[in-house]
Amino acid sequence: ASRSAGRMVKETIRVYARVKPLGRRQQAGIYSVDNDEKSLSSLEIIMPHDLADGFVNNKRERYKFKFQKIFDQEAKQDVVFDSIAKPVAECVLAGYNGTIFAYGQTGSGKTFTITGGAERYSDRGIIPRTLSYIFDQLQKDSSKVYTTHVSYLEIYNECGYDLLDPRHEASRLEDLPKVAIMEDPDQNIHLKNLSLQQATNEEEALNLLFLGDTNRMIAETPMNQASTRSHCIFTIHLSSKEPGSATIRRSKLHLVDLAGSERVAKTGVGGHLLTEAKYINLSLHYLEQVIIALAEKNRSHIPYRNSMMTSVLRDSLGGNCMTTMIATLSIDKRNIDESISTCRFAQRVALIKNEAVLNEEIDPRLMIVQLKKEIQELKDELALVTGKQRTSELSQEELLQLDELIETFLEDNDPDSTLNVGADMRKIKYCFIHVKQLMNHSRISDKKLLSQHTSEEKDTNKEAGEEELKKLKELLQQRDNEINILVNMLKKEKKKAQDALFQLKAASAASAVLEQSLSINLEERQNPSSCFSLKEAKDFNSSVHRLPFLSRQTGGKMSLGCQEAFEVFKQDRADNITIENNKQLLKQRFTEAKCLGEKLNEVRNKINHLKGEITQRHIQRAALAVSCPSEEPNMLDPVEEKLRMQIEEEKKSYKTMFNRLKGLKVEIEHLQLLMEKVKMKLQKDFEVWWSEEVINLQ
Numbered sequence: 001a002s003r004s005a006g007r008m009v010k011e012t013i014r015v016y017a018r019v020k021p022l023g024r025r026q027q028a029g030i031y032s033v034d035n036d037e038k039s040l041s042s043l044e045i046i047m048p049h050d051l052a053d054g055f056v057n058n059k060r061e062r063y064k065f066k067f068q069k070i071f072d073q074e075a076k077q078d079v080v081f082d083s084i085a086k087p088v089a090e091c092v093l094a095g096y097n098g099t100i101f102a103y104g105q106t107g108s109g110k111t112f113t114i115t116g117g118a119e120r121y122s123d124r125g126i127i128p129r130t131l132s133y134i135f136d137q138l139q140k141d142s143s144k145v146y147t148t149h150v151s152y153l154e155i156y157n158e159c160g161y162d163l164l165d166p167r168h169e170a171s172r173l174e175d176l177p178k179v180a181i182m183e184d185p186d187q188n189i190h191l192k193n194l195s196l197q198q199a200t201n202e203e204e205a206l207n208l209l210f211l212g213d214t215n216r217m218i219a220e221t222p223m224n225q226a227s228t229r230s231h232c233i234f235t236i237h238l239s240s241k242e243p244g245s246a247t248i249r250r251s252k253l254h255l256v257d258l259a260g261s262e263r264v265a266k267t268g269v270g271g272h273l274l275t276e277a278k279y280i281n282l283s284l285h286y287l288e289q290v291i292i293a294l295a296e297k298n299r300s301h302i303p304y305r306n307s308m309m310t311s312v313l314r315d316s317l318g319g320n321c322m323t324t325m326i327a328t329l330s331i332d333k334r335n336i337d338e339s340i341s342t343c344r345f346a347q348r349v350a351l352i353k354n355e356a357v358l359n360e361e362i363d364p365r366l367m368i369v370q371l372k373k374e375i376q377e378l379k380d381e382l383a384l385v386t387g388k389q390r391t392s393e394l395s396q397e398e399l400l401q402l403d404e405l406i407e408t409f410l411e412d413n414d415p416d417s418t419l420n421v422g423a424d425m426r427k428i429k430y431c432f433i434h435v436k437q438l439m440n441h442s443r444i445s446d447k448k449l450l451s452q453h454t455s456e457e458k459d460t461n462k463e464a465g466e467e468e469l470k471k472l473k474e475l476l477q478q479r480d481n482e483i484n485i486l487v488n489m490l491k492k493e494k495k496k497a498q499d500a501l502f503q504l505k506a507a508s509a510a511s512a513v514l515e516q517s518l519s520i521n522l523e524e525r526q527n528p529s530s531c532f533s534l535k536e537a538k539d540f541n542s543s544v545h546r547l548p549f550l551s552r553q554t555g556g557k558m559s560l561g562c563q564e565a566f567e568v569f570k571q572d573r574a575d576n577i578t579i580e581n582n583k584q585l586l587k588q589r590f591t592e593a594k595c596l597g598e599k600l601n602e603v604r605n606k607i608n609h610l611k612g613e614i615t616q617r618h619i620q621r622a623a624l625a626v627s628c629p630s631e632e633p634n635m636l637d638p639v640e641e642k643l644r645m646q647i648e649e650e651k652k653s654y655k656t657m658f659n660r661l662k663g664l665k666v667e668i669e670h671l672q673l674l675m676e677k678v679k680m681k682l683q684k685d686f687e688v689w690w691s692e693e694v695i696n697l698q
């Protein structure tokens with residue numbers, strides 16, 4: 001397709017910073033934010049003495065970085081969306097490409113910023129808010145026809161996976177469809193196997209986002225740690241066309257959650273964390289190389305091809321795209337050095353200039369219509385020039401002659417033999433059809449032969465019996481395991497009760513040491529993933545292949561024993577509290593929605609009633625005009641005016657309520673999806689725990 005470079009926007013990548021709120025146990029690092037309304041804002045980080053003192057080298061104490069804007073700990077999601085994502089979404093609506101990527105160490109708030117928190121509706125992040133905004137705008141603009149698709153790609157270890165696989169059965173990342181990179185002769189990147197799912201409204205798009213997040217969560221195992229080691233790219237593909245026009249605008253918005261940027265010190269060097277540290281994630285190292293190359297003035301070669309992620313994001317980095325970066329920072333004392341690294345990276349990114357081009361193409365369908373017309377005109381011209389018109393059909397005799405010619409041609413073993421039927425298009429076409437028929441015929445007879453073979457090989461009666469026996473044995477083993485796990489659980493519950501008593505006694509003794517050890521215990525219990533030692537994790541990982549999903553294995557239903565254990569398991573989980581809280585909230589919202597619906601009905605009835613009164617009024621006035629023709633007939637009726645004003649008022653309140661109801665509906669759907677996700681996670685955690693128990697039994 002031809003691409004006309006309409007308008008072009010040259011702009012450096014916009015770089016923002018967001019500081020995550022401190023955790024309860026975290027000690028604040030020293031930093032200050034100077035948000036200047038007119039120019040760039042600055043962030044100053046001060047290296048604490050106890051960290052800096054250990055180095056003899058000339059380490060600085062104060063570091064100052066410039067950002068477009070800095071969002072400090074208390075910044076809320078809606079503010080972040082308004083200042084960072086909304087301008088990008090507007091560009092995308094206008095036909096430019098856009099990218100927003102979050103960069104920072106694990107735990108600094110990348111996922112929170114890009115996707116959102118898993119508990120509250122108000123915590124939803126840039127992706128759901130952008131979807132909501134875009135669909136709102138599309139609805140308002142009736143001058144164009146829009147189509148929206150989304151895709152969701154995860155890159156882990158240089159492999160791409162399609163997270164929107166509708167089969168929804170992946171229990172391992174490897175089960176998801178693999179996505180490959182293809183480069184066309186014009187050096188454009190295409191992603192083979194990445195599905196583009198159409199979303200016609202906000203709800204459909206949100207469902208796809210949650211499908212992807214769920215697939216991502218299920219496919220993660222303690223070993224692959226996909227959420228910190230992988231990159232996720234959610235893309236909104238937009239195309240728009242004015243009715244009747246031949247030009248289409250296409251644009252893409254990438255919303256990117258990068259892998260954790262944490263580094264490790266090069267072994268043997270020790271200490272020089274800020275200068276010698278290496279990325280844990282190799283592709284982030286390649287990303288940095290691309291950034292460095294782009295920031296240098298006279299570099300002609302940019303090493304995009306070194307990693308899949310830099311290839312996919314090539315246009316976002318130094319290409320046709322409006323790009324924005326969010327540096328996420330965990331600014332507590334222990335993470336000061338990582339925060340400084342993140343800021344340094346951000347300063348380099350801020351030097352890169354992109355050239356965003358309005359993406360307009362000619363509609364190929366219109367082109368085809370035009371070309372067809374041209375062909376017809378040329379044909380007419382040709383007929384005129386040659387004076388012949390070959391529209392009559394071939395005669396029987398001519399057909400027989402052709403059949404003979406084809407037969408001799410096919411039987412001739414000479415590789416140089418040719419089939420010559422002259423310059424008659426009708427004859428040439430006939431030959432092709434004939435050959436096609438012959439080919440199809442021979443293929444069908446091949447297939448028949450093949451299917452005969454396979455039916456002969458089938459003798460499965462005996463095998464089926466053995467299979468059945470094996471299944472029963474497995475089931476028996478499964479039941480044994482269940483019983484043992486339940487017994488263990490029972491013992492533990494008993495022990496817990498004893499422990500509680502013991503702790504109570506210990507607390508009264510108020511020993512500081514004991515308190516400390518207890519709090520460590522508690523922390524471990526709150527964070528189930530840290531319970532895996534490396535070896536256990538490995539063992540578990542290999543067992544995952546055999547025990548993918550307990551509930552699925554038994555045809556979508558858990559066995560009774562398993563269910564029982566799940567109930568106990570659930571009880572002291574924080575996730576379960578989230579579910580219960582959200583259930584309450586959902587109930588409230590439902591009642592609110594119902595109430596609003598009823599009120600809406602009332603208002604509608606009121607409006608209808610008022611309208612009826614106006615009609616009554618008209619009838620009365622008409623009757624009056626007949627009986628007293630002297631009265632001025634066109635005089636304004638004050639009563640009717642008042643009624644009309646009342647109707648307007650009611651309509652206004654109808655509209656406000658309707659919008660509120662619409663908002664409630666989106667919130668309810670979102671809450672339902674959040675709960676679904678937490679439930680899934682709970683089940684997955686349980687399954688991990690369960691298979692671990694089974695292994696311990698063996």
Ligand code: ADP
Nearest residue numbers: 020021104105106107108109110111112113117
């Ligand atoms: P990352 O994706 O960078 O590893 P997360 O987004 O998962 O980090 O954040 C780690 C934890 O901190 C999560 O529990 C998240 O909910 C919480 N968190 C992150 N940023 C914020 C914020 N701005 N406000 C409240 N909680 C946050």
Ligand code: MG
Nearest residue numbers: 110111227228
């Ligand atoms: Mg994350």
